[in-house]
Amino acid sequence: MNIVMDIKENINALKISLPQYLKLVLVTKTQPDEKILEAYNAGQKIFGENKVQELITKASRLPKDIEWHFIGHLQSNKVKYIAPFVSMIHSVDSLKLLQIINKEALRNNRIVDCLFQMYIAQEETKFGLTLDEIVTIITSSELKELKNIRMKGLMGMASFTENKEQVRSELRFLADTFKKLKEKYYHDDDNFKELSMGMSDDYTIAIEEGSTIARIGTLIFGERM
Numbered sequence: 001m002n003i004v005m006d007i008k009e010n011i012n013a014l015k016i017s018l019p020q021y022l023k024l025v026l027v028t029k030t031q032p033d034e035k036i037l038e039a040y041n042a043g044q045k046i047f048g049e050n051k052v053q054e055l056i057t058k059a060s061r062l063p064k065d066i067e068w069h070f071i072g073h074l075q076s077n078k079v080k081y082i083a084p085f086v087s088m089i090h091s092v093d094s095l096k097l098l099q100i101i102n103k104e105a106l107r108n109n110r111i112v113d114c115l116f117q118m119y120i121a122q123e124e125t126k127f128g129l130t131l132d133e134i135v136t137i138i139t140s141s142e143l144k145e146l147k148n149i150r151m152k153g154l155m156g157m158a159s160f161t162e163n164k165e166q167v168r169s170e171l172r173f174l175a176d177t178f179k180k181l182k183e184k185y186y187h188d189d190d191n192f193k194e195l196s197m198g199m200s201d202d203y204t205i206a207i208e209e210g211s212t213i214a215r216i217g218t219l220i221f222g223e224r225m
């Protein structure tokens with residue numbers, strides 16, 4: 001399905017292969033409006049971007065019923081630009097960032113869904129929390145005061161490697177961590193239910209390991225320029 005770059009066909013083919021419960025975030029970074037609109041007209045309404053500037057310019061031009069997810073590293077001083085409309089922030093990597101998201105969400109009279117981004121890859125990547133850091137945030141008194149954010153679960157990215165067993169073990173670790181956190185801290189909270197994992201190269205493994213949200217770009221749009 002990667003050979004013919006018909007966006008509508010690619011989306012339809014992908015969706016048929018996905019379980020019903022899975023939420024597809026179509027990653028539109030670097031894609032022009034025309035291509036995003038092709039996906040939109042094929043029925044896809046949830047899109048993901050990893051840069052604040054790109055997200056706000058696209059959101060201003062494209063249809064208003066699009067659900068925008070932010071999936072990249074988020075600097076505190078840029079939260080205010082996306083807080084008026086962003087649906088979910090997948091990449092929370094500090095309590096300070098959560099406090100700022102809360103403040104800006106409150107200012108916009110909104111509640112913003114958030115995921116803790118967990119560091120699971122063996123390779124060096126800069127962002128993401130360790131399990132200890134997540135637990136420290138979850139058990140802090142500060143978190144309980146934040147009424148305009150909703151913690152929905154975890155996000156993670158496996159190593160960029162051909163070694164599928166390594167990818168699987170990293171995604172399984174994320175899924176296991178999610179289950180433990182759910183049992184211990186969120187068993188009474190139905191909101192905490194999302195596991196955002198799986199990209200073009202590893203979404204089938206991610207689904208087998210329990211993903212509820214996949215973030216996919218290349219498979220639909222082809223290689224980014």
Ligand SMILES: *Cc1c(COP(=O)(O)O)cnc(C)c1O
Pocket residue numbers: 027029050071072157199200201215216217218219
């Ligand atoms: C780019 C990106 C994706 C999508 O990657 P593809 O390989 O194009 O599917 C998913 N998640 C994040 C955080 C990304 O930056």
